Amino acid sequence: MRVLVDLNRCLSYGQCVFAAPSVFRFHGAESLEYDYAPGRALAEEVRHAAAACPVQAITYAEEPSGE
């Protein structure tokens, strides 16, 4: 799947790190990093992370869209 975080909107609340620790992490105290292309097995965690984000900065697509 694909994940994208609007890091302009992100305020580093860190709820995504709790919900999906193998996809989202902090590098330093306030700098969010994440996996842009996590495996499908992590879809449930990513959905929870996106729902938990207080500023709704996370978008995702279950399938990579090929054209």
Next chain:
Amino acid sequence: MSSPAAPGRVVIVGASLAGLRAAETLRREGFRGELTLIGDEPHEPYDRPPLSKQVLAGRASPAHTALVRAPDLEATWLLGEPAAALDPHTRTVTLAGGREIGYDRLLIATGTRARPWPAAEEAALDGVFTLRGRDDAERLRAALAAGPRRVLVIGGGFTGSEIASVCRELGLPVTLAERGPAPLSGALGAAAGSVAARMQRAHGVDLRANTTVMALEGDGSGRLRAAYLSDGDVVEVDVAVVALGAVRNTEWLAGSGLAADARGVVCDAACRAFDADAVVTDDVYVAGDVARWPHPHYDGLLLAVEHWDNAVRQAETAAANLLREPPAPLRPHRGLPAFWSYQFGVNIKSVGLPTIADEVVVTQGAVADGRFVAAYGRQGRTVAAVAVDSPRWLPAYAGFVAANLPFPPDLHASDAPDPLRPVPAGLALDDRATHSPTAAVTGDGPTASDRSTHRDPRSPLTAPPL
């Protein structure tokens, strides 16, 4: 929106963040016609910010930063071949290989590329890099992973500073040369730049401020060997990264009659391109890094903004206006510039336009603690704010800037220094920084000129050694 007058064919030149978001907006707003995206890179749209951060550090693959995109775009993607010409009278885009693509409405989102090192034979040395695209990141990452003796970063803007930060994370010795008084001084001013300078030195960067790189030297087999600095020093390096800011991709518009030059393409606040006679067009639109537009919050001066957030929002506005049929109103693009950077373990976020400020003041936290917010003022009004490891305070400051509140802002914050001590921001530097600010005023009217205002990055501000 699918009225009889709606355009049948929309062509978007530029297939990165702005181009993709414009295409998605067109479909979301009901456009059912032919949609074509033209991109010079062979890759599908990907995210650039991580390239100078986790990708370079080896924590993410360059191939794994593709952007999330709408699944039902039904677009024709012409990738790997740049547009070479535009004829707005016949409404034709010509690709580099000669193929002609007709349109009813056009969106220009060709963005920028890395400014190259001015001496071509030195730039061609093995070991000299720029960083803008995915392929650049792949090459530079491999060079850093090979364990060079020392890396030289030329230019201390955001990209150059982020690259120096990654080098230190990887344990590589790094020298950063910046003509201005401090790193980030072109974008945030010399006062804030002094904080960046201390941070870089604390992390082991050999920082050479007020210094330029005058020449790069190769060995007999064309491999970079050394760099000659304007402070008289010769530094032995295996890798040099040229981080001199961006060049707008407007050459393909020469002869089109649009108000396009090295500063960008001028459009109005509805993203409609101006022609060189300062007449606004109704079928050519502009968005993203390549655009210059009059911002109502900044006295209508033409802004050029190389920020992720601006690319997204300007593309959305341009696409909605492109489909609009009178008497529906045009949407203005008037959001405040905003960006983020990660370097040396801290998160730096900004809102507003620091480059026009005359004063800066720490309003919350303390520089010594590594967590603070600074507000920027111009003639007694708050025009921007920068937050270091304090992102959650910034939305409030965006409100202060939008409302033109007095400077220094009266916050009553429990963590505010008492008293507040405004200092000169140190921004009236007239292109002295080696890097270019990523958001700046670029003039006051729609013109096209062939003047190049960029100073040669090798020229120091003081006399070089003979």
